[in-house]
Amino acid sequence: LGIVTKIVLRLIPYPKYDLLMLVPFRSLEKASETVSAIFRAGFTPSALELVEIDALKIVSKMVDSFVVPVTDDIAAHLVIEVDGNNLDVLMNEMEQIAALTEQFEGGEVFFADDAQQKAELWKLRRRTAEAVKMAGYTIEEDTVVPRALLPDLIRGVKALGIKNNYQAVCYGHAGDGNLHIRIKKDGTPNSHGDVEMTKNLRELFELVKSLGGTVSGEHGIGLIQKGYLDIVFSKAQIELMRGIKKVFDPNNILNAGKIFDHS
CATH class of the missing domain: 3.30.70.2190 (Alpha-Beta Plaits)
Incomplete structure (x- = not known):
């Protein structure tokens, strides 16, 4: 901003x-x-x-x-x-x-x-x-939960994988509760434009929220996590953030379209 x-x-x-x-x-x-x-x-x-x-x-x-x-x-x-x-x-x-x-x-x-x-x-x-990507785990998500709940997140991710027919591996910075989740699903090299994988990721982020976490730990929101903001923020909160951006950037020239579509 x-x-x-x-x-x-x-x-x-x-x-x-x-x-x-x-x-x-x-x-x-x-x-x-x-x-x-x-x-x-x-x-x-x-x-x-x-x-x-x-x-x-x-x-x-x-x-x-x-x-x-x-x-x-x-x-x-x-x-x-x-x-x-x-x-x-x-x-x-x-x-x-x-x-x-x-x-x-x-x-x-x-x-x-x-x-x-x-x-x-x-x-x-x-x-x-590098190793898990070479092994086919090409979809990466960045999450964070309270440190004590890392086991619940890892087990929840594995359970969602079984339910939705994908494999997942987890690793990350346990000191701050930041967990990287890598997903492997045949025929789905990334989540962009894939309706089924987008649905799967919404379930994953809903799990993260239920554990007191949020949809991004260290990588930021960016274009990938943008579509999942409504899981952790209410409509009112998102509109408030959009309004703050308009105050500082009325002509929408700063990072246009990256987080909030101009309207």
Whole structure:
């Protein structure tokens, strides 16, 4: 709703140290409870990622050198990173976080001891999107729910997939409840103009709303999510937003037609 004329950046020193570990869980609930417990204990990890088993099985085939086994009894992996300038403090934090994972039935903790092991761990997470896309999961949705309800969202997504004849895998930033959902449906490479898939996605976003979430976590609304705004916002709220845009942009020249069609 405006034009940026000046930006002031505040630079902070790059952290000297970072520590990284991976923890397997047999239960989605326990993995999510661990995430909440980490924040309740006062820790603020620089990264806290969750990858559920179906996504793990796909990406582990691409990352041949990955040393942590992916077995059928695992429900999800958590990847946890802390960073800062005092190594002793970070070591203490990591030990306490590892102890927390044990309280919530986490499996054997894998610590990345050197740069190569860190790179291998991050490769698992960072190549997940690429791996699942190559496996045919070409429809991507971006959602967010309260951290404690991530298991409900993942299970709900799987149930909708069974109901509507598609497959889905989930992964994302568990630290802020942001979950990426990738969908694979034969003959449907994307959702644009596909009536059936649009209906399926409305069901998915209605599930997200029922869990106290919203239709976009970090990717923004854009053209894809635009058609689902009415799920999380009332008609009055949407008209209010449209009215605010008209105040600042009466001639509809700023991002015309991207969110609100001019009328």
